[in-house]
Amino acid sequence: MATCWGLPDALCSFPSLDAKSLRMMRKGIDDGFREIVRAHSETIDAATAPLQIFLNWLENLFTHAPWPAMMIVILAIVWAGARSWRTVIGAALAMVLIGVFGLWTDTMTTLAMVTVATIVAILIGLPVGIAMARSDRIQRFLTPLLDVMQTLPSFVYLIPVVVIFGIGKVPGLIAVVIYAVPPMIRLTNLGIRMVDPEVTEAADAFGAAPRQKLFGVQLPLALPAIMTGVNQTIMMSLAMVVVASMVGVGGLGKNVLQAITNQYFTTGFLNGFALVAIAIIFDRTSQAFGKRLQKHREARHD
DSSP: OEEETTEEHHHHSOOOOOHHHHHHHHHHHHHHHHHHHHHTHHHHHHHHHHHHHHHHHHHHHHHHSOHHHHHHHHHHHHHHHHOOHHHHHHHHHHHHHHHHTTOHHHHHHHHHHHHHHHHHHHHHHHHHHHHHHHOHHHHHHHHHHHHHHHHSOGGGGHHHHHHHHOSSHHHHHHHHHHHHHHHHHHHHHHHHHTSOHHHHHHHHHTTOOHHHHIIIIIHHHHHHHHHHHHHHHHHHHHHHHHHHGGGTOOSHHHHHHHHHHHTOHHHHHHHHHHHHHHHHHHHHHHHHHHHHHHHHHHHHHO
């Protein structure tokens, strides 16, 4: 019987499993996944305990430290990276506005989360990127996986994380790391592969061991690309903080989520401004540091 464009029903509705089969398949997969998680819950808790301890310690340090001390530390980091008084003054003004609008504590909570997520992403991404750079087979295997990780909607990361780890700061941290680590891996791999072959050949000619060549030649020359990876990891961590607030992460992301839920325009705008201010500070600092590394490398090779 014709149903659309004069075509038979079989050509109008794509063949699919019936509702009962789909329900049974989903239930079987979900139940099996939950059983695996229950069976290994103690191992999962033990594995995530160091992250929980470190995150709680850093958050307490940031939120309970006197604000002048935190301001000095932040501006010192900005100066060490950017070496620009304009950037330092801009960062100081942004932090003052954040404090004036009563967002200082929430900002420090978010900074602690982003700091831990960035450290973990670097610890994971750097060795994986080195392995990709040293093996074409590993690169072929990981590239499609990284493509999937970078194209999946950020909300999708929360589903397996919540099922495995539950609700709380650590699950949110893990979701942020998974979302933010691909640029670190890709740019570490790219930076090492872009090192001039003549330089590595010279290192081989002088009898450098693989470890000596990696740490003495390849990584120093790849530092600008690696710093770009750090920059992108920080930016993606800040972007994911709002989404991760759905599973118990506090700070500015939680405030933005509440503002969306309750339609509080001013609250959402102010917390969004704080996130943007932090992102700009980190972006300008890390970019300036990367450019300085690039100029230093060019000066050494001239």
